[in-house]
Amino acid sequence: MAAPHSESVQQVRIALGDRSYDILIGSGLLAQPAAWDALPVASTALIVTNTTVAPLYAAKLRDALSARYRSVFQVVLPDGEAHKDWQTLNLVFDALLSHGCDRKTVLFALGGGVVGDMTGFAAASYMRGVPFVQVPTTLLAQVDSSVGGKTAINHPLGKNMIGAFYQPARVVCDLDTLATLPQRELSAGLAEVIKYGPIADTGFLDWIEANIDALMRRDRAALAHAVRRSCEIKADVVGQDERESGLRAILNFGHTFGHAIEAGLGYGEWLHGEAVGCGMVMGLQLSRRLGLIDEAFVQRVTTLIARAGLPTVGPALGAERYLELMRVDKKAEAGEIRFVVIERPGQAAVRGAPDALVRQVLADCTR
Amino acid sequence: MAAPHSESVQQVRIALGDRSYDILIGSGLLAQPAAWDALPVASTALIVTNTTVAPLYAAKLRDALSARYRSVFQVVLPDGEAHKDWQTLNLVFDALLSHGCDRKTVLFALGGGVVGDMTGFAAASYMRGVPFVQVPTTLLAQVDSSVGGKTAINHPLGKNMIGAFYQPARVVCDLDTLATLPQRELSAGLAEVIKYGPIADTGFLDWIEANIDALMRRDRAALAHAVRRSCEIKADVVGQDERESGLRAILNFGHTFGHAIEAGLGYGEWLHGEAVGCGMVMGLQLSRRLGLIDEAFVQRVTTLIARAGLPTVGPALGAERYLELMRVDKKAEAGEIRFVVIERPGQAAVRGAPDALVRQVLADCTR
Numbered sequence: 001m002a003a004p005h006s007e008s009v010q011q012v013r014i015a016l017g018d019r020s021y022d023i024l025i026g027s028g029l030l031a032q033p034a035a036w037d038a039l040p041v042a043s044t045a046l047i048v049t050n051t052t053v054a055p056l057y058a059a060k061l062r063d064a065l066s067a068r069y070r071s072v073f074q075v076v077l078p079d080g081e082a083h084k085d086w087q088t089l090n091l092v093f094d095a096l097l098s099h100g101c102d103r104k105t106v107l108f109a110l111g112g113g114v115v116g117d118m119t120g121f122a123a124a125s126y127m128r129g130v131p132f133v134q135v136p137t138t139l140l141a142q143v144d145s146s147v148g149g150k151t152a153i154n155h156p157l158g159k160n161m162i163g164a165f166y167q168p169a170r171v172v173c174d175l176d177t178l179a180t181l182p183q184r185e186l187s188a189g190l191a192e193v194i195k196y197g198p199i200a201d202t203g204f205l206d207w208i209e210a211n212i213d214a215l216m217r218r219d220r221a222a223l224a225h226a227v228r229r230s231c232e233i234k235a236d237v238v239g240q241d242e243r244e245s246g247l248r249a250i251l252n253f254g255h256t257f258g259h260a261i262e263a264g265l266g267y268g269e270w271l272h273g274e275a276v277g278c279g280m281v282m283g284l285q286l287s288r289r290l291g292l293i294d295e296a297f298v299q300r301v302t303t304l305i306a307r308a309g310l311p312t313v314g315p316a317l318g319a320e321r322y323l324e325l326m327r328v329d330k331k332a333e334a335g336e337i338r339f340v341v342i343e344r345p346g347q348a349a350v351r352g353a354p355d356a357l358v359r360q361v362l363a364d365c366t367r
Numbered sequence: 368m369a370a371p372h373s374e375s376v377q378q379v380r381i382a383l384g385d386r387s388y389d390i391l392i393g394s395g396l397l398a399q400p401a402a403w404d405a406l407p408v409a410s411t412a413l414i415v416t417n418t419t420v421a422p423l424y425a426a427k428l429r430d431a432l433s434a435r436y437r438s439v440f441q442v443v444l445p446d447g448e449a450h451k452d453w454q455t456l457n458l459v460f461d462a463l464l465s466h467g468c469d470r471k472t473v474l475f476a477l478g479g480g481v482v483g484d485m486t487g488f489a490a491a492s493y494m495r496g497v498p499f500v501q502v503p504t505t506l507l508a509q510v511d512s513s514v515g516g517k518t519a520i521n522h523p524l525g526k527n528m529i530g531a532f533y534q535p536a537r538v539v540c541d542l543d544t545l546a547t548l549p550q551r552e553l554s555a556g557l558a559e560v561i562k563y564g565p566i567a568d569t570g571f572l573d574w575i576e577a578n579i580d581a582l583m584r585r586d587r588a589a590l591a592h593a594v595r596r597s598c599e600i601k602a603d604v605v606g607q608d609e610r611e612s613g614l615r616a617i618l619n620f621g622h623t624f625g626h627a628i629e630a631g632l633g634y635g636e637w638l639h640g641e642a643v644g645c646g647m648v649m650g651l652q653l654s655r656r657l658g659l660i661d662e663a664f665v666q667r668v669t670t671l672i673a674r675a676g677l678p679t680v681g682p683a684l685g686a687e688r689y690l691e692l693m694r695v696d697k698k699a700e701a702g703e704i705r706f707v708v709i710e711r712p713g714q715a716a717v718r719g720a721p722d723a724l725v726r727q728v729l730a731d732c733t734r
Contacts, residue, residue: 043701086453097524102700125492125529127697128519129610152495157464162492164531243496330494333469334410 009034010224012231014147015239019167023147023231025224029174030060030135036068039169040131042104045069048092048119049110050079053137056180061110061135069106073099077115082268084114084154086162092122103127106169112138112185113145113272117163120151124166134168137177139189139223140273143230144251146171148238154267158328159259165243173231175223187309188273190215191254193226194308195280196233198301199253199340199348204229205301212307249331250348253340254280257314260325264317277310278365285361286353287342297345314366319359322366376401377591379598381514382606386534390514390598392591396541397427397502403435406536407498409471412436415459415486416477417446420504423547428477428502436473440466444482449635451481451521453529459489470494473536479505479552480512480639484530487518491533501535504544506556506590507640510597511618513538515605521634525695526626532610540598542590554676555640557582558621560593561675562647563600565668566620566707566715571596572668579674616698617715620707621647624681627692631684644677645732652728653720654708664712681733686726689733 009026029035045065049058054076065072075095077088096105109119109132116134123132134146152163178186193215197205207225208215214222234251241248258279261270270278284298306312317325323337331338336352343349376393396402412432416425421443432439442462444455463472474497476486483501490499501513519530545553560582564572574592575582581589601618608615625646628637637645651665673679684692690704698705703719710716 086457090453093522093529094524097522097528097695100694100699100702102702103697104700125531127528128517128530128532150495155460155464157461161464161494162460163495164492165495327467328464330470332467333471335467335469 010228012228012235014167014235016167016242019149021168021170023171023173023235025142025173025175025227025231027175027220029172030057030064030176033064033067035172036064039068039133040104040106042106042131043070044099044101044105045072045108046092046096046099046101046105047072047074047108047110048077048115048122049074050077050115052079053111053115057110057137057177061108065108071099073101077118079114080268081114081154081262081272082266084118084267086153089118089122089153092118093126096122096126101126103130105130107132108135109133109146110135110137112136112141116141116146117151117160118153120149120166120168121153121163124151124164129166131169134171136171136173138181138185139178139227140185140192142173142178142227143189144192144234146173147231147234149242159263159267160330173227175220175227178218178223183309185271185273186216186218188271188277190308191273191277191280191305191310193230194301194304195251195253195276196230198280198284198342198345199250200233200237200346201229202346204233205345209304212304216309249350250340252331253342253348254283256326256329256331256337256339257282257322259329260317260322261314263325264321265315270311274311277305277308278312278314281305281312282314282361282365283340284342285364286339286358289357289360290341290353293342293344297342314362316366319362322362323355323358377595379595379602381534381602383534383609386516388535388537390538390540390602392509392540392542392594392598394542394587396539397424397431397543400431400434402539403431406435406500407471407473409473409498410437411466411468411472412439412475413459413463413466413468413472414439414441414475414477415444415482415489416441417444417482419446420478420482424477424504424544428475432475438466440468444485446481447635448481448521448629448639449633451485451634453520456485456489456520459485460493463489463493468493470497472497474499475502476500476513477502477504479503479508483508483513484518484527485520487516487533487535488520488530491518491531496533498536501538503538503540505548505552506545506594507552507559509540509545509594510556511559511601513540514598514601516609526630526634527697540594542587542594545585545590550676552638552640553583553585555638555644557675558640558644558647558672558677560597561668561671562618562620562643563597565647565651565709565712566617567600567604567713568596569713571600572712576671579671583676616717617707619698620709620715621650623693623696623698623704623706624649624689626696627684627689628681630692631688632682637678641678644672644675645679645681648672648679649681649728649732650707651709652731653706653724654710656724656727657708657720660709660711664709681729683733686729689729690722690725
C-alpha cells in the first residue's frame with residue numbers, strides 16, 4: 001500500500017509470489033481513499049453486484065472509484081446461489097463487451113460469496129484475464145470465499161464445477177457492511193469462522209466459544225478479530241498450497257456433506273454456510289467413528305455450531321442420494337469419495353471412509 | 368519423453384518453466400505408443416472431437432489411449448466456428464460430469480482450432496483445471512492454434528473474448544491427418560504458416576515461396592518442415608511472453624482485420640485462416656502507408672498469399688463497420704485500435720494508426 005492507513009485498519013498478506021496481495025479489514029473502508037490506491041491502472045472499472053447489495057453500497061463504491069477510473073460501470077445480478085450459473089455470468093460478459101471494456105479493465109466484486117465467485121471467474125476469463133478486486137459484504141465472504149482465488153459457477157450436476165484459480169489484486173473487508181446482513185447470513189458466515197478452529201487452531205476455537213454471543217450481536221471488535229484471524233489461517237494454508245494439490249483441501253471441512261445438502265435440496269434452499277455448519281457435524285461424527293476424536297470434542301463443536309444459529313441435523317435425502325451427490329465432489333478420485341476429517345482437535349486430513357460408516361453418520365445426523 | 372521416438376518424429380520444446388511441454392511432429396503418431404507415454408496418470412480420459420473428425424480418427428486415438436486409461440470416453444461436438452460458443456462448450460462439461468470424471472481426468476482435443484480452443488478452455492475450467500493434450504488434425508491447428516496455451520470461446524460481441532491461458536501437457540501433430548483435409552482448409556492453414564515469414568524470419572519466407580506448390584500438393588517432407596519451423600518460431604515467441612504482455616501480440620499479424628471480417632460476415636462464413644490471409648494483406652498495406660515497408664515487399668507477400676489459394680480482397684462491410692468491429696479487439700486499449708505492423712521484413716511491432724489511414728487501406732483492400 002502506498003498510503004498509510006488509519007490505526008483501525010488491519011492488513012493480512014497472502015504470500016503467493018507475483019500473485020501476492022493484501023486483505024484490508026476495518027470500518028468505513030468503502031469511503032477511505034487509501035483502500036483503493038495502488039490498484040492496477042486502467043481507464044475503466046466495472047462494479048459487479050446484486051439486487052440486494054446494489055441499493056446499499058454501490059453508490060458509495062462508485063464514488064470511491066470515480067477518483068481513480070475515468071469510467072465506472074455497474075452490472076447488477078439477481079441475488080442468490082440459484083443464479084450462480086452461466087446465464088448470469090454471461091450478464092457480466094455482456095456488460096464488459098457492450099461498454100467496450102479492454103483487457104486492463106478492473107472488476108470489483110461487491111457482495112457475498114456468489115458475487116465474488118462469479119466476478120472472479122468472469123475476470124479470469126474475460127479476454128483471458130483482467131484484474132479484479134474483492135469487496136465482500138457478507139461475513140462468509142470476508143472470512144472465506146473472497147480470499148484465496150477460488151472462483152467458479154455451478155453446473156446442474158455439481159457445485160463449483162466450472163471455474164479457475166485466479167487471485168484478486170486486493171480484498172477490502174469493510175466491517176460496516178455487516179450491519180445490514182440478515183441474521184441468517186451472519187450465522188452462515190459464522191460456520192466458516194468456526195471451521196478454522198477444529199482444522200487449525202484450538203486457541204481460536206476457545207476464543208470463538210468465549211465470544212459467540214458477542215459475535216451474534218455483531219460486536220464490532222469481536223467481528224474484527226474473527227475476520228482477521230480467519231483470514232490469517234486461510235492465508236497461511238493458501239500460501240502453502242494455492243491450487244489445492246494437498247493441504248488446502250482441509251479448508252473444505254464440512255463441505256463434502258454440505259455440498260450434497262445444497263445440491264440435494266436445490267441450490268439456495270439452505271445457505272451455503274448453513275449446509276457447511278451441518279456438514280461439519282457430520283464430518284465430526286465421521287471422524288469419531290473412525291476413532292480419531294472423542295465424543296466430547298464432537299459435542300463441544302456441535303454445541304458451538306448450534307449457538308451460532310446453524311442447523312446440526314441434515315435433511316432426509318436418503319443415504320443413497322447423499323452418496324451419489326458426494327461422488328461428484330471435486331476431491332473424489334476414481335469414484336472414491338474423500339472426506340476432510342479431524343485427526344485431532346486443531347488438525348485435519350483428507351481421506352476415504354467405508355460407505356457403511358458414512359451411512360451410519362448419515363443415519364445419525366439426518367431426519 | 369521417457370521412450371525414444373523413431374527417427375521420423377521431430378520434437379519442439381515450449382519452454383515455460385513448470386508448464387513446459389513438447390510438440391511431437393511426424394507421420395503415424397496416432398498409432399505410435401511412444402506418442403502417448405509419460406502423460407499425466409489418471410483413470411479416465413475424454414476425447415473431445417467433432418462430427419467431421421470423429422469418423423476419421425477417433426477410433427484410432429481411442430485404441431492408442433485405452434492402453435493407458437481404464438476408461439476412455441468421447442464427446443462429439445458440431446463442427447465449425449459458428450459453434451465455438453458456451454452452449455457447445457457445455458456439452459463437454461455435461462460429458463465430464465455425467466461420466467463422473469474427476470480432477471485428474473485428461474482431455475484430448477482431436478480436431479482443428481475450434482476443437483482445440485474449446486477443449487483447452489474446458490480443461491482450464493473443469494474443476495478449476497484438469498490436464499489436456501492437443502491432437503491437431505488441421506494444418507492451421509498444427510502450426511498455430513494448438514501451440515501456446517491460448518484457449519477461448521466466442522461471444523456474440525467478439526471473437527475469443529472468453530477464455531484462458533492454459534498450456535497443454537503435450538501437442539501431437541500426426542501429419543497423416545492432413546491427408547483428409549479439404550483443400551480450402553489446407554489453404555487456411557498456410558495463411559498462418561506464411562505469417563511467420565514477415566513477422567519473424569525472411570529465410571523461412573524464402574523457403575515458403577520456393578515450396579508453395581509442394582505444400583499445396585501436400586508433399587509430406589514440405590509439410591513436415593513447414594509445421595516444424597512454424598512451431599519453432601511460435602515456441603520462441605511464446606517462451607518469451609506467455610500471457611501476451613508484449614511480444615506475443617506479433618503472432619496476431621493480420622488478425623485484427625481478420626477478426627473483423629469473420630465477425631462482420633458471421634463466424635464460419637470465411638474460415639479463420641482465410642480471414643487472416645486477407646487481413647495480412649491489409650496489415651501489409653497499412654505498414655506501407657505508415658512508411659515502414661515498400662510496395663515491392665507488400666506485393667511479394669500478397670502474391671504468396673494468393674498462390675496459397677487465399678483471398679486477398681476483403682468483403683465490403685463498409686469502413687465504419689470494420690472500425691467498430693476492430694475496437695472490440697483484445698489488443699485495443701481505451702478504445703484505440705492497435706495493429707500488428709511489419710516494421711521491416713522479418714520484424715513486427717504493435718501500434719496504433721490514424722483512422723484516416725486505416726480507411727484508405729480498407730478502401731484499397733475491399734470490394
